[in-house]
Amino acid sequence: MKRILITGAAGFLGSHLCDRFIKDGYHVIGMDNLITGNLKNIEHLFKLEQFEFYNHDISKFIHVPGQLDFILHFASPASPIDYLKIPIQTLKVGSLGVHNCLGLAKSKKARILIASTSEVYGDPEIHPQHEGYWGNVNPVGPRGVYDEAKRFQEAITMAYHNFHGLETRIARIFNTYGPRMRLNDGRVLPAFIGQAIRGEDLTVFGDGSQTRSFCYVDDLVEGIVRLLHSDCADPVNLGNPAEITIDQFAQEIIELTNTQQKVVYKGLPIDDPKQRRPDISKANKLLDWTPLIDRKEGLDRTYAYFLGLTKEELMATEHNDFDKYIIN
Ligand code: UDP
Numbered sequence: 135m136k137r138i139l140i141t142g143a144a145g146f147l148g149s150h151l152c153d154r155f156i157k158d159g160y161h162v163i164g165m166d167n168l169i170t171g172n173l174k175n176i177e178h179l180f181k182l183e184q185f186e187f188y189n190h191d192i193s194k195f196i197h198v199p200g201q202l203d204f205i206l207h208f209a210s211p212a213s214p215i216d217y218l219k220i221p222i223q224t225l226k227v228g229s230l231g232v233h234n235c236l237g238l239a240k241s242k243k244a245r246i247l248i249a250s251t252s253e254v255y256g257d258p259e260i261h262p263q264h265e266g267y268w269g270n271v272n273p274v275g276p277r278g279v280y281d282e283a284k285r286f287q288e289a290i291t292m293a294y295h296n297f298h299g300l301e302t303r304i305a306r307i308f309n310t311y312g313p314r315m316r317l318n319d320g321r322v323l324p325a326f327i328g329q330a331i332r333g334e335d336l337t338v339f340g341d342g343s344q345t346r347s348f349c350y351v352d353d354l355v356e357g358i359v360r361l362l363h364s365d366c367a368d369p370v371n372l373g374n375p376a377e378i379t380i381d382q383f384a385q386e387i388i389e390l391t392n393t394q395q396k397v398v399y400k401g402l403p404i405d406d407p408k409q410r411r412p413d414i415s416k417a418n419k420l421l422d423w424t425p426l427i428d429r430k431e432g433l434d435r436t437y438a439y440f441l442g443l444t445k446e447e448l449m450a451t452e453h454n455d456f457d458k459y460i461i462n
Pocket of ligand 1: 213214309320321322323325326337338339340344346380402403406407
């Protein structure tokens with residue numbers, strides 16, 4: 135049985151990856167320090183023999199007994215509100231954490247895939263974004279702690295590949311959504327759905343003309359699996375190119391939830407990218423991968439998940455302090 139370590143296992147993407155690799159017959163070792171992850175996302179796996187979990191901060195030395203065939207490095211805070219609240223941990227997991235993961239991969243002769251991000255392109259000056267674009271990142275802005283950590287992460291991963299001959303893969307993940315997103319992590323989809331369910335107005339930042347392209351989590355997971363098993367060490371974009379303005383997105387959530395609430399406009403957060411859409415021709419060609427689930431279907435499934443949360447979970451708004459990261 136192949137053994138795979140998944141860091142960030144209790145998070146949104148990490149937990150879906152645990153499910154997928156269990157389903158594919160792997161022994162899965164989940165690791166998370168639960169700063170932003172939630173054990174609820176993986177509690178259904180604890181009864182399985184092929185699953186084990188370590189509550190560990192990967193910024194510190196990682197010890198995993200036995201052989202390892204693969205490592206998926208998905209541990210990191212991943213929303214602008216998280217970066218503001220825990221900037222140092224965000225930098226540490228993307229630098230010290232990835233270094234420890236790479237060292238572990240080297241000692242176990244394991245192949246490692248790291249979760250990078252469209253944030254390496256910053257506020258992009260070209261559209262759509264292809265892998266050859268080097269980005270437009272503000273290193274000292276509020277997003278700098280995430281963006282620069284992820285850029286460093288790509289650099290050190292490539293260095294381990296070139297210098298140590300380590301088998302490495304780099305996934306540049308664009309906005310992804312689905313069940314198990316944290317309701318109050320500040321990301322736009324859980325923010326809008328949470329507001330609609332609680333009977334609050336939907337907060338669009340800026341004039342809502344900024345764009346994003348949302349990928350359903352199952353499509354993303356399929357892309358990760360294919361990339362892991364490919365022979366491509368260069369970064370590969372994974373995302374859904376279906377682009378939408380945030381204003382249109384708010385309207386879609388209003389229709390989805392049938393809410394009577396309206397949209398209210400707030401200031402635009404610092405360095406909020408104006409446009410984002412992945413060029414996925416590389417993934418398409420190398421991995422024969424393309425997203426299959428359209429936004430209507432994906433949003434229906436995601437809304438069903440949020441409706442299944444407890445009343446307390448739905449009403450918890452303590453992380454919804456958007457005003458903290460808005461400038462005007
Ligand atoms: N956004 C918004 N209202 C919210 C939360 C976010 O209009 O309540 C906007 C945000 O300013 C950004 C977009 O939605 O332009 C996506 O934000 P998110 O934090 O989900 O992801 P990212 O900016 O990292 O792509």
